[in-house]
Amino acid sequence: MDFKNLISHCKEYGFIYQSSEIYDGLSAVYDYGPYGVELKNNIKSYWWKSMVQMHENIVGIDAAIFMHPKTWKASGHVDAFNDPLVDNKDSKKRYRADQLIEGYAEKIEAKNIKDVEKAKARFGDSFDENQFRSTNDRIIERQKQIDEVLDRLAKAMGAGDMEALGNMINEYEIVCPESGSRNWTEVRQFNLMFNTQLGNIAGEEGKLYLRPETAQGIFVNFLNVQKSTRQKIPFGIAQIGKAFRNEIVARQFIFRMREFEQMEMQFFVKPGTEMEWYNYWKETRLKWHTALGTNPNKLKYHDHKNLAHYANAAVDIEFEFPFGFRELEGIHSRTDFDLREHQNLSGKKLQYFDPEMNENYTPYVVETSIGCDRMFLAMVANALKEEKVPDADGQDSVRTVLSLHPALAPVKVAVLPLLKNKEELTSAAQDVFHSLKKHFSVQYDEKDAIGRRYRRQDAIGTPYCITIDFETLENNTVTIRNRDTLVQERISIDEIKTKIGNNVSLESLL
Ligand code: GAP
DSSP: OOHHHHHHHHHHTTSEEETTGGGTOOTTOEEEOHHHHHHHHHHHHHHHIIIIITOTTEEEOOOOSBOOTHHHHHTTHHHHOEEEEEEBTTTOOEEEHHHHHHHHHHHHHHHHHHHHHHHHHHHGGGOOHHHHHHHOHHHHHHHHHHHHHHHHHHHHHHHTOHHHHHHHHHHTTOOOTTTOOOOBOOOEEEEOOOEEEOTTSOSGGGEEEBOSOSHHHHHTTHHHHHHHHTOOSSEEEEEEEEEEOOOSSOOTGGGSOSEEEEEEEEEEEOTTOHHHHHHHHHHHHHHHHHTTTOOGGGEEEEEOSSOOTTOSEEEEEEEEETTEEEEEEEEEEOTTHHHHHHHHHHOOOOOEEETTTTEEEOOEEEEEEEEHHHHHHHHHHHHEEEEEEEOTTSOEEEEEEEOOOTTTOSOSEEEEESOTTOHHHHHHHHHHHHHHTTTSOEEEOOSSOHHHHHHHHHHHTOSEEEEEOHHHHHHSEEEEEETTTOOEEEEEGGGHHHHHHHHHSGGGGO
């Protein structure tokens, strides 16, 4: 399904609404509706259970969003958490200079793709794309241009050279997509942290930041947690919580938001063992994704070439979103950078006494960090489709179905009386509904014809529909319909819980 339809589906079926929509919305801020919050909570539970509950050496915390402002000085966010900003003087629109330049390279690549498509159509099955790309003069020339652009971009970004970025925008004659003009301001650094003010302290002294990542709440609590839980290294601290970034360009729905949620885990290890743990978490996290039945071709690793100031290795797990492969999760080997910097600025020791080695050291850290909202988008993009299915008369009809893993589905089972105006059916259905609601997220629905009710449940991803009909009144059996196979089976009411229980529980994933 295309991206525009996915966004409309999320709104129409109560998954996601634009924040403050009645005031024309607040850009890059979203609210989760009744089904959205259930799906999001299920994603969070799956992460929490597999990271905390399934690892004896990982514990959770819930740190505050506000932290002492020195935290962000130590972490490097005050000085280095910037994006290069450029304004177009005619449209008054702001852009990220690096994205404008990347867009320029993408336009060149689009020409290559067009040529590849044409050649594919001409040569049919015998077409070899790699060979074509490595021998066609036009493509080779364009590829050289792309490499040059991206190389210059990486160098300028690495050196924080705003002037070089400005020169590239001018040299490549990049125009504002809104006004079409090349009337640009200078490129300048823009800090992505939102700030606010403590009530009782005036000026700079009272300046507070909304945390741009949850990780720092873990670092500053490292010793508190280690001492109170008596964990031995290697051990991890996990957290789910809100983070805020004043993104310059926030497009693509919930992919890039200004207020979002992160699920992060910092794994503290003995220095020198970090690469072993980095590889362990790289594999473990990919398995977490594939266990959900996500198409493996839609997931891939992307190793970082330009490492952040704190990292000695970093990889993204990328997912193929409707707009291409993009970062879903990051795994970073963060060395002892954060603990060391907090130690220096606070003057408090953040070291671990290793009883086996009989010495103190500052642990190294391997981090896994995933955006909950981005995971939500990946799951919906992976699951939402339109497909042809036979209707009640055996004719082809099109249904929209959200084939989420049943453990993530917002509603696990819908209970549907065949007819609305037959009291004996509705009351039997209500009994079934009440007996199941203690165990699962269940929905009772009696409105509209049964076929339409099935379609509504398909659209929100409900894996099972139970229909109560006249036979139920005779022998206490119901039909249970499977969302994916569309097979309807007759089972006894007593069997419902066991029939669906295992399939919809998170246990099946752990
Ligand atoms: N503590 C490390 C850290 O924050 P990051 O790569 O900046 O690393 C980690 O962010 C994850 O958080 C990303 O992989 C992404 O899933 C999510 N994320 C980052 N910025 C986001 C945004 N503006 N909107 C939604 N999710 C975001």
